[in-house]
Structure formats: structure tokens, C-alpha cells
Amino acid sequence: MFSSIRMVITILLITGIAGAGMYVMKLRADNATLKANQIKLETAVAEQNKVLEQQKADFEAIMESNKKLNVLINTFKKDLEDLDQRFTKKNRDIGKLSIKRTEAMERIINKGGKNAARCIELASGAEHTEEELKATLKSQINPECPALANPNYVHHE
Amino acid sequence: MKMSHYGTYWVSFFKGVILVLLILALTGCSIGGEKKIKIFSVEKPREKLNYEMPTPLQMEEIKWIIITSANADEVFKRLEDAGIDPVLFGITDKDFQVLARNFAQIRQKLQETNNLLEEYKKYYEDSGNNQ
Numbered sequence: 001m002f003s004s005i006r007m008v009i010t011i012l013l014i015t016g017i018a019g020a021g022m023y024v025m026k027l028r029a030d031n032a033t034l035k036a037n038q039i040k041l042e043t044a045v046a047e048q049n050k051v052l053e054q055q056k057a058d059f060e061a062i063m064e065s066n067k068k069l070n071v072l073i074n075t076f077k078k079d080l081e082d083l084d085q086r087f088t089k090k091n092r093d094i095g096k097l098s099i100k101r102t103e104a105m106e107r108i109i110n111k112g113g114k115n116a117a118r119c120i121e122l123a124s125g126a127e128h129t130e131e132e133l134k135a136t137l138k139s140q141i142n143p144e145c146p147a148l149a150n151p152n153y154v155h156h157e
Numbered sequence: 158m159k160m161s162h163y164g165t166y167w168v169s170f171f172k173g174v175i176l177v178l179l180i181l182a183l184t185g186c187s188i189g190g191e192k193k194i195k196i197f198s199v200e201k202p203r204e205k206l207n208y209e210m211p212t213p214l215q216m217e218e219i220k221w222i223i224i225t226s227a228n229a230d231e232v233f234k235r236l237e238d239a240g241i242d243p244v245l246f247g248i249t250d251k252d253f254q255v256l257a258r259n260f261a262q263i264r265q266k267l268q269e270t271n272n273l274l275e276e277y278k279k280y281y282e283d284s285g286n287n288q
Contacts, residue, residue, distance in 0.1 A: 058280075065276045072272060076265040083261055087254045095250035098223045106223045109253075116260055117216035123268035126213035144261070148268060 075147040083144070112144065119145035205282060210274070 087094055098105040119142065122128065128149070135141045135150040142149035160168070224232050224245060233243040248256060 061280055065280065068276070069269075069272065072269065076269070079265070080258065080261055083257060084254075087257075093250070094253070098250065099225050099227070102223050102225055102228055106221060109221045109223065112257070113219055113221055116257070116264070117218065120216055120260075120264045120267065121214050123264045123271065124214040125210055125271055126215075145264065 079145055079147065086143075115142045115144040115149075118142060119148060122148050211271075 094105065122145070128151070131140075132142065132149050133152060136152055136154070138153075140150070141153045146153050146155065222232060222245060224247065232245070236243045236245075
């Protein structure tokens, strides 16, 4: 009788200790899982922040690029207006002028053609000459495309 | 029939061997567990399209000649003296303005396209947007 009770108690004790041990092991496993989850979450947050920063930088780069292109398109409009003005300024008629001052007009037109050809070269990616870069006066610039040919020239109205 | 102590050991030993062999046959030597296949991905950036920028144009010079009713004979004589065929392809002063405008627009389009190309290159190569 006594030995049976002792056996039952022993079994209960062993079961209890085993259960407690398993519970502790489960807790440790849960803890490890939670730690791993925490690391993953932190990594995900860091990655998200990186993506957001990249998106912000991209957006700024796009805005900057758009601004540059808008400035360029405005320059184009102005260049065309200047070209029209050169032909029509103060009721100028290049036909009549050419009859009156043929040789002078021929020189002007040939110079203009040469300047326009240089503008095409620059627009296709040619390097500026030192003279073009140094030009700051109206008499030194290429009047066909000053914004492109003479970046240091500031136009005053 | 009573078996000797020695015989009983041997029978137990053979039973054990048969049991081990049976287990091996059933599990196909997989008791140690299959080796797990590890699948991993390595991000390889897209190859860069390293085209060089287009070669700049080199324009040839054109000589314009203004011809009026007053200087026509003189111009043709000058051409003949220089050994050039006395023929000219003419446009009016108004068409000259149109030509100048067209020329300017072509130049602007060229500049715009080159600029866009540079901006694309800068955006996708400098800022690490390699998609």
C-alpha cells in the first residue's frame, strides 16, 4: 500500500518536473521566435525607411530635371523670338535692305549662317571653345544661340 | 526444447539485426533526415547600356550669295570666272526667314533630345535606379 503511494507520488513528481521542463523549453523557443520576429521587423522598418529616402531623392531629382527642361524650353522660345525680331525689328525688311546694301547684307547673312551652323554643332554635343566660354559682352557672343554657345553671357533687357 | 543461455543470446542478437535491417528498409536510410535544399536569391544589378554619347556634328560652311536685279550679271560673271556653273538656287527674303526659323527649330530639337538623353543617363546611372 505504502509502496504504491510512493510510486504514484514519484510518477507525479517526475511528470511534474518533465512538464515544467517542457514548459520552460517552450517559453525559451517562444522567446527565440519573438526575438527573431523583432529583428525581422526592425530590418523591415529600416528597409522601408531606405525605400522612402530613395523615393524622396528620386522625386527631388525628377523635379530638378523638370525645372532644367522647362528653363531650356523657355530659352528656345526666347531664341526664336529674338530670331524673328532680328528680321522684323523697327519694320526692317531684309529684302529692301539687301537691294540697298547688297554686300553688307551678304556678309551679315554669311556670318549668321556660320553662327547657326556652330549652334548645331554645340547642340549635338560639341565642346565649347575657350573664346565661347569667355564671352560676356554682346559683341563677343554668338547671337544665334547665346544661351547655348555662351553660358557666361548674361542677357540684359 | 530448452535452449541454452548462449543460444538465447544469439537468437536475440539476430532478432535485433533483422529489426534494424527492417527499419532501414522501411525508412530508406533516411533516419538522419533529408538535407534541406537551400534556395537563396542574389540580386544582380542590370547591365549598364554603355553607349557613348553621339559624336558631335561638324558642319560644313555654306556661302550665301545675294542676287538682285542690279547685280545679277556681275554675280553670274563672277561665278563663271571662278569656274563655277553660273546657276543659283534661290529663295525669297521671306523664305530665307522661314529657312532660318526651321534651322533654329531643328537645332533646338537636337539640343532638347541630347539634354533628355543626358538627364535619363544621370537619373538611372548616378542615383542607383538600375531598374
